[in-house]
Amino acid sequence: MRISTQQAFGNSLNSLQDIYSDLLRTQEQISTGKRVINPSDDPIAATRILNLQQDNALISRYRDNITLATNNISEQESLLDSTLVAVQRLEELTIQAGDGALSNQDRIAIAQETQEIYEQLISIGNSQNARGEYLFAGSQAEQKPYVVQPDGTVIYQGDEAEREVEIAGGSFVSIRDSGFDIFEDIANKHRITTSTNSANGYHINSGELVDENAFDDFYDSFVGVPVPQTTTLTLTDNRDATSADFPNVPVDFSVSYTLPDGTGPITTNNVNYINLDTAADDRYLEVQVDMTAEMGQVFSLYLPVNEDGIVAGAGDADGTGGGDGEQTEFYIDRQETQSLMGIAYELTQILQEPGEASANNKNLSSRLGAVLDNLDNAGRNIDSVSASIGARLNLVDSTDALHEESEIFNASALASIEDVDFAEALSNLTLQETILEAAQASFVRVSNLSLFDRLG
Amino acid sequence: MSLLNIALTGLGVAQTSLTTTSNNITNANTEGYSRQRTEQATRPSEFTGGGYIGNGAYIVGIDRIYNDFINEELRLAGQELKENEAYLSQAEQMDSLLASTSTSLTSSLERFFGSLSTAAEDPQSNAARQLVLSEASSVANRYNVLYQETVEQNSYVNAQIKTLTEEINHLAITVASLNDAIGSAFSNGRQPNELLDQRELAIRDLSELVGITTAEQSNGEINIFVGSGQALVVGVEVSEMSAQASLDAGFQTAIYQPPSGTDLTTVIGGGELGGLLAYQKDLVLPVLNELGRLALVTAQSINDLQAQGLDAEGNFGEIVFGDFNDGFNMRSRSTPDNDNTGNAIFQVEITDAGMLTGSDYTLRVNGGNYEVFSISQNQAVASGTTPIGGTISLPDLGIDIHVESGAVQDGDAFYLSPSRRAADQIEVVLNEPAQLAFSAPVRATSSLNNRGDTNITQPTVTSTINDNNQSIISSSGGFPFDLVYDESAGAWQVTNGPAGFIITPASAAFDSGMTNSLSFTVTDGSGNSVDLELQISGRPQNGDNFTVEFNEDGVADNRNALKMIEIQTADVVRGSAGVNGPNQSLLDTYGQIVEEIGVVTATKKIDTEAYKALYDQAYNAREEVSGVSLDEEAANLIKFEQAYNAATQVISVARDLFDRILQI
Secondary structure, three states, X not given: OOOOHHHHHHHHHHHHHHHHHHHHHHHHHHHHOEOOOOHHHOHHXXXXXXXXXXXXXXXXXXXXXXXXXXXXXXXXXXXXHHHHHHHHHHHHHHHHHOOOOOOHHHHHHHHHHHHHHHHXXXXXXXXXXXXXXXXXXXXXXXXXXXXXXXXXXXXXXXXXXXXXXEEEOOEEEEEEOOHHHHHHOOEOOOOEEEEEOOOOOOEEOOOEEOOHHHHHHHHHOOOOOOXXXXXXXXXXXXXXXXXXXXXXXXXXXXXXXXXXXXXXXXEEOOEEEOOOOOHHHHOEEXXXXXXXXXXXXXXXXXXXXXXXXXXXXXXXXXXXXXXXXXXXXXXXEEOOEOOHHHHHHHHHHHHHOOOOOHHHHHHHHHXXXXXXXXXXXXXXXXXXXXXXXXXXXHHHHHHHHHHHHHHHHHHHHHHHHHEOOHHHHHHHHHHHHXXXXXXXHHHHHHHOOOHHHHOO | OOHHHHHHHHHHHHHHHHHHHHHHHHOOOOOOOOOEEEEEEEOXXXXXXXXXXOOOEEEEEEEEOOOHHHHHHHHHHHHHHHHHHHHHHHHHXXXXXXXXXXXXXXXXXXXXXXXXXXXXXXXXXXXXXXXHHHXXXXXXXXXXXXXXXXXXXXXXXXXXXXXXXXXXXXXXXXXXXXXXXXXXXXXXXXXXXXXXXXXXXXXXXXXXXXXXXXXXXXXXXXXXXXXXOEXXXXXXXXXXXXXXXXXXOOOOEEEEEOOOOEEOOOOOOOHHHHHHHHHHHHHHHHHHXXXXXXXXXXXXXXXXXXXXXXXXXXXXXXXXXOOOOOHXXXXXXXXXXXXXXXXXXXXXXXXXXXXXOOOOEEEEEEOOEEEEEEOOOXXXXXXXXXXXXXXXXXXXXXXXXXXXXXXXXXXXXXXXXXXXXXXXXXXXXXXXXXXXXXXXXXXXXXXXXXXXXXXXOOOEEOOOOXXXXXXXXXXXXXXXXXXXXXXXXXXXXXEOOOOOOEEEOOEEEOOOOOXXXXXXXXXXXXXXXXXXXXXXXXXOOOOOEEEEXXXXXXXXXXXXXXXXXXXXXXXXXXXXXXXXXXXXXHHHHHHHHHHHHHHHHHHHHHHHHHHHHHHHHHHHHHHHHHOOOHHHHHHHHHHHHHHHHHHXXXXXXXXXXXXXXXXX
């Protein structure tokens, strides 16, 4: 074969350059630690690298969210624990206060503690996190959810929004429950609240729900009527005040009621005097109004009785009878739920009322019973929120563990695709170096071979 | 003939051979030089009685040693190699531009959605909101940088194409003048070796610049054609080429032959010019269009969701990214042909970025009809009769074409590139972090008197909120209204709705115990409406009541922010014209662009190596035949010197013989 001089030089030079560029490439791989530097080095690997990196970015974001979720949920959990302690203390105090032998002073002492717990509950409800957000205000976290009204009650001004964060693709976890779910949405066992306008110290108990279906049916007919869908019981004192013996005349009371939509008054005959014989000793007369047929509730009215056995009240001033006597109204408001703060407030109010008068004492113990029932419901509600929080923490933890596994897997996959095998790269480098040195040495020797050198 | 004369012919032949050898030696490094060889032959013998007696030698000619077939191989290999090299060197730049972490879109999009995720966890934080805006700016900036880098690289390519065209013309003129000289030398019946070498070299250089075909004529001239047979050099005539900015506003360079006005751009292939033109067509324009499409989708997705939510002040959100359909942007998407006789100006409006295909379009008016032609699909997508009235609506392609002003004339053409400049035009226009609309506009609250075990999800507005129906969603508009459960009807009844608004259905049937999706439409007096969807599950009791209301003061609500985050993985980009709608995510689409460029670059790398090997082989083959070997020439030098010395010895012998005779 003919070899031209240019060819001999050119080819040697080309191959030197090729070896040199291979060497540089290996060197670049070693110094970056990456096998794939540009996508064109290995387009398929580059796509997989891009996918894995994207996946990693998402996972690290999810894991950040998980940390935040854990912090948020734990913060809420500790607040719920304090709430539960407060509820339990309220229960204890309620039981303690139910002791009929307590003096007004004793009760007021208890009331002071319940008032403090009430305030503590409000401050829990108004808890703020480090950023100044009201934790239990739902989406309106800039405003205090519990605002104390002039009469000392509080109203909830938040909403029911929960805050969610994404902890895995398409999987959201709520990191914050609203005050509505925790403090507000507590079933009221008696499903009503009662009150009176009595000037004579008459009281009405919290009612006794004896027929839930009748109760439901009753309110079904007033669906359009705005809350509180008040039913008014009117107690008429029919004792003849014109009688010379008044007030020492036989008791004579009649009861009528007005429906929430204003229909009425309707007279009911289901009125019983429970303790007529012992009223003088009991110092109260219990008038039972049985509304079971109408609305599934039985009410007890407690009328004070003096030591002579005479029931307080003005009677029928003109003696004409027929329901023209002094009237006392008792209001029955429908209330399906009661807030925890509401319960605590009610308890304090009950305890602050003088309880030494028998009529009231009897009434208060009935009302304390209702409070205890509702406190029980409140405790249960908090338990169920706590359970849901625990479940969420578990979900978050297990999701985090999954993410961690994926991260490890991705890291090893990424390493196997992207990272350079140092042992191989270094041995390549040595080999290429040796080849380059040999090629350079041989080039110098071969290029020295020229016939012209021998001429002369 | 005498001994002396024979010796003299020998001297002459040896001297010529020595001259040729020394010419070879001195030209050993001359590019394109083919080694030469002296051809010698015996002179005719003299007949005597004793037979024929030799008469010495003479030079038949000085031959150029070459092989046409090998030369053509080398030329073609060079043509292919240069095409691939030119393409590769540009593609490599784009390859590293799009994939590098400092310039890639992936990392900035990931950071943007990451900042949204942080803000969603803490929607009231001004710092977190500010970060979202900063990251949005950095996304816009990344689009801008990618666009500008690509366009800058492209303008460099355009300049290169211009220079190449001039060089091609220059070389064509060289070939033509060499044709002239060779033609006259041929008429003398002799091969002008050096001229042939020079022309061969010029043609080889030419084909490294542009793909050509050659045809040798009987008079020794070579004709050169480019593209699909357009003459560049015929004999001594040159048809020069000229480079001009193309119809699509100078993104490409078009190659013309001015006298005939033939457009060679699409037919030219091979050589550096072919490589650069292919690079522009295969990579630059698609990448710009794709980046633009991603920019439009990004802007549209975020802007649309902004309008669906409430900001920290309780107002509906304003756009984050600038309006991509303002007059200037719409006009920039259409370029009228220079030769248009009409004065029509078109605007292209993006009606749905998710339906864009990344294709460019031409709108041509011919014979009273117009036709919109998709360049990448290579088919007509719309047609009609002129005059074009108002708007050509192409909802399947995500665009509307509006006549802005003027009228078209027959023969007018327009180049429409809906997404070409969008990556340059994207910018963040929202400055106030509080105006990021993270809250959903409507919420539901339960009545405290609900008896049933019922759950309600927060309602979502499913219709697009715009200027017309926005006023419905407010406390003084179509909200609040109540949903009251009617057990006997097994349905939720709409009650207490505000006067002047109609809420349908008035009664929504409910499957107790199941999760029910309920939809409601609130319509105002002028017929504008808002659709809502919410889910109610559980077993409601008669009279249970939910209030659906405007999300007043819902500053800590992050529902709309969560929707924004979902864009990261949502199918918002149309994968190809073959699918009916958006079917892949932003990042996947970007990854696809990177991958495609990676594949093209890798392929070109392999092709370049292959053609390099082919070229080396052809080069070696040519060198084996035509290259000068100094060793060989050294040997020849000795050989011819010896021949010369021997011939002088013959003269010396002849003189000795003559002297002897004289001495007698």
